[in-house]
Amino acid sequence: MAFNKITEQDSHYNHLEKMSPRELLSSINEQDQTVAIAVEKVIPLIESLVIEIVSKMKTGGRLFYIGAGTSGRLGVLDASECPPTFGVSYDKIIGIIAGGDTAIRKAVENAEDDEKQAFKDLENYQITNKDVVIGIAASGTTPYVIGGLESCNKMGITTGCITCNPGSPLDQVATHPIAVIVGPEFITGSSRMKAGTAQKMILNMISTSVMIQLGHIKGNKMVDMQLSNDKLVDRGTRMIMEATGVNYEIARKLLIDHGSVRNAIEHQGIC
Template sequence: MEFKNISEQDSKHDHLEKMSTTKLLKAINQEDQTVATAVENILPAIEKMVDAIVLKMQSGGRLFYIGAGTSGRLGVLDASECPPTFGVAADKVIGIIAGGDHAIRHAVENAEDDGEQAFKDLQKFNISDKDVVIGIAASGRTPYVIGGLDACNTAGITTGGITCNPGSPLDVTAVHSMVAVVGPEFVTGSSRMKAGTAQKMILNMISTSVMIKLGHIKGNKMVDMQLSNDKLVDRGTRMIMESAQLDYDRAQELLKKYGSVRNVLNHIGIC
């Protein structure tokens, strides 16, 4: 497939600096509305990726995200939200960004241009063929990501890719390629906008679907969530109230005693 660098094409909008605030917001919103359709168009590819991850994680494998810049930050964000949301260990879903943790808040010069560093970063976690690695790059041509996936393919590690450019090196390299074609950005080349939104949506779909299929949701409730603040304790209490037909005080008493909604529901024979 011919590489089409769509994410770098000229915006459909011009003279942005002359637009009123209302026109700017409406135009950005109109562009954003196209993202969900672009993601919908690749649901079969996302489905194959999810099923592949579930099989690996059921056998003790882990899920890794690798990326640079905005894409790397989105991977780190999704990974970091899995333990509190689903109660999984912090080493089950791992986000790695080019340039290390410092790059989460600050740009690290040339970090994304090193095609060998990603696999070195992965090796620090004793990466193996039990695991899955998803590379994230809006352009689909980031050397850090391409090099990492290429090395993973050679090592027999399942690979996936999230990009917005069909025919890109990432599209070609990833075994499970997910290409959301969102078109040119509102601000030419600013892939933190529509491309970033598409990547976030896909990551949400992947991690949420995987965790549901691994049993971390009951009904539609986060029964394994970590009780890390008063809001979540209250949410857990209300889940127990609803499921076990208990009053608030008794539900909270049990939650604090057993430490999680799942443990309480197991104790009273519901979960």
Template structure:
């Protein structure tokens, strides 16, 4: 099957090295402005995948991201933010990158071309039919990612993807594909730019909407967030002050006693 990789098409800008810094920044920014509009067109696809993830998680399932290079790193970033933000276990949302943890900082040669490793990486987590696996690849052709989803499909595991080329092998493989077509990059083929931004926006939507559906946000606040630094403790104290109308000292005491904003508020309301 042949299809057009718009992410690999030539930039519409020429002679970048001759541009002033001002022109470079203006033109990059102008290209970046188009990304949210491309994401908007994919909202129905995103909704379908979020609904599937929420359903599976309510049955005890987990969410896996698999990717190579920038795409893999973006998945790891999103997964790593879920425990501190929403107070969920560290193994509820899991990011896997081709080449292993070494590849987070440094490219691992030929890792993305391995057609067997993704399934092995997933099996290390004892993956089941309750889980959902999202393959992330701007090109939509990364062998590590495509083959991983193929194996998941054969084993009855729900699959989604985030790609920036329409009609790609990855999109055709995923049961719940998300295609955000951002077009050629400012620097030809540099998919860490618009494509990476699009992937980050979609990942934000997926994890945040899912966690809200699972009850991890109350009102508009992260009531289950982990209190891992002074800034977050202060934020938690102020949430409690707003919710139950107590002063800072009492709110801080309640937070330390009960360990989370949700528990502090619930316990106070039950006893007062």
């Protein structure tokens, strides 16, 4: 079925090479300001997917992102940031990119064109119907992503997608589709720009909301964060000071002894 490929439409701007740096920056910023409004319009669709993910993860399921190019890199980025932020293991939210880890830094030729490879990549993780797979593709036409979701659907695995072209093949195949309409890019077809920004925003919203719903935030604090550097140890120490009223030295010792802000606070008898 034909659909309107908005991500390939002509830019609203022309003669970009004749613009001054200030004109370029102002024009890009003007377009970027429309992205949050576009994302706001699909919050009910994001909510539906978040509810499903939380339900699955409460029974031991995992969340997978699959994508190619910019979309794949955004999925890998979001997945990689969840363990240090929320203290979950690296096998709970997993980002997979067409072409493998090499493709995170360099384009891998034709990797996105293999419609069977995504599910092979997912099978390496012994994927089951407890899991949720979100396909990310601005165009909504990437064979790697579409094929992956089609195979997941056949296995009874919950699927979602983030695309910027409503009615696209990816939008049609996902059981929980999210199509955010950001309009033509500043540079025609360069979906690393507004489309990429929208995808990043939605991924942030999904993973953050899911982790909060699963109990990894207390109040507004990252009580389960990994203590991977001095900055985070200091932040955790100050969280404990705020929650318990102890001084910095005692709070820091509690944090080191108990390994997390949550454990340190609970040891003090504060829920």
